[in-house]
Amino acid sequence: MAKRKASGAKPKPLRRRARVPASGPAQKLRGMLFGAIQAQALGVAAELRIPDLLRDGPTGLYQLATATHTDPMALERMMRLLVQMGIVAESRPGKFICTATGKHLQAESPSSLRNYTRLTNLEMVLHVVARLGRSLHTAESQFTALHGKGFYESLPNLPAEAAIFNGAMQEISEQDIIDMRDAYDFSRCRCVVDVGGGQGHLLAALLDDYPGLNGVLLDVPAVIAGAGAILHDHVAGGRCRVVGGDFLQSVPAGGDLYLLKRVLSHCTEEQARTLLTNIRSVIAPKGRLVLADPDPASLYGASFDVLMLVLLGGGLRTGKQLKELFAAAGFAYKRTVGTSGELQLIEASPA
Ligand SMILES: C[S@@+](CC[C@H](N)C(=O)[O-])C[C@H]1O[C@@H](n2cnc3c(N)ncnc32)[C@H](O)[C@@H]1O
Known part of the structure; x- marks a missing residue:
């Protein structure tokens, strides 16, 4: 109080922010902000043939990491994103299966979009x-x-x-x-x-x-x-x-x-x-x-x-x-x- 009197300046009030509900316009926007990283995760999954590797049923993280020559901990993080996107599901802890959406990234699927996904995610x-x-x-x-x-x-x-x-x-x-x-x-x-x-x-x-x-x-x-x-x-x-x-x-x-x-x-x-x-x-x-x-x-x-x-x-x-x-x-x-x-x-x- 004394300090304020000395400088004569009032402290700036914090900008009031509205509480963001768990769903609603702001949440929708947050989801869209990460569209680029989600698309890239699809591109990498297609490139590494992850949906193809899940063709025969639940597959473990380490098995996927070995087959794709990736770091298991880094791969796990991308798998978590793919779970949230509905491309794969975790049937048991550490075991993944392909969802109906993810199957469209399998090379041999009759309605495959694997190459289209790779194309839109090419570096160039x-x-x-x-x-x-x-x-x-x-x-x-x-x-x-x-x-x-x-x-x-x-x-x-x-x-x-x-x-x-x-x-x-x-x-x-x-x-x-x-x-x-x-x-x-x-x-x-x-x-x-x-x-x-x-x-x-x-x-x-x-x-x-x-x-x-x-x-x-x-x-x-x-x-x-x-x-x-x-x-x-x-x-x-x-x-x-x-x-x-x-x-x-x-x-x-x-x-x-x-x-x-x-x-x-x-x-x-x-x-x-x-x-x-x-x-x-x-x-x-x-x-x-x-x-x-x-x-x-x-x-x-x-x-x-x-x-x-x-x-x-x-x-x-x-x-x-x-x-x-x-x-x-x-x-x-x-x-x-x-x-x-x-x-x-x-x-x-x-x-
Ligand atoms: C987006 S692809 C569409 C291919 C096909 N019509 C389809 O729907 O699957 C456009 C096609 O136009 C061809 N194209 C682009 N420029 C061309 C040109 N100047 N003369 C002949 N073909 C060309 C490309 O090689 C490519 O095959």
Whole structure:
């Protein structure tokens, strides 16, 4: 009291903090703050094949540590996080089993997302994610800013990452194919051109389904090198062509259905306009263009969209943006077809 009088200054009161309830908005925010470390734990678990090692039932911590060449005490801490995330469960103290969610990280699961998980947690991807703030100012790819060339241009020189990328595309495609087959009637098509079609999983499935259909796969040479095994029978039977090329230069002619599955969202505005203009110059007059991309109005779609921004300078487009893009390339929007999965299909035709 005497001291205060001497200095004349009043002590600063402590800022009053509200008591944070065990659940509620603040707790929700705290959970989200650690999203990056949780995603990384998934990536490491997938990389070390931990869910695969739990395939045969309860497995001890030391056995897991030996199999993964990790420090048991450090591994135990990550296992505790994976328990909290619902990826594994501790069936008895020190013994772990895989949950139904964790099984999607097993390599042999029919609905595996192991490679997709590894892809989104690659160091080179996480580096660009950490630079999101910069992309907000430039609207450009941080991958290109860091490496001087784009992600797709760089992949052929990164064989380990390219293998993970191709594996991830196959995993996603398997689910997409089921969803697209259910949602869209391909029976009216004569020749489908899958532009940026990866290694041809979607095209092979469509050719299997529709014996009267022909198809063309276009992708960069390094990717189509892996298409032989998938499309072999259809190529040998004369129903399919595989073309290695650059869709920003040209697109194969002769199709009445041009498919862009998870491709336009990977393009910058300039690339998207060039690609659609190239398709417009070769599509049959009564042909159809079908885009298949996630719905931006979902948590997955919005997260994917921001990843596309930092990684590629691309992203999902709203209905209005798509209509403007279509008009600039000579297409007219027709309709949107929902699927039971992540994708929505946007159909357009020559204007
Ligand atoms: C996200 S992947 C989608 C693959 C496939 N459509 C799918 O959904 O599984 C994008 C594909 O576009 C291809 N791509 C990117 N730029 C390309 C270009 N300029 N010319 C041809 N293909 C390209 C990539 O090699 C990759 O296979």
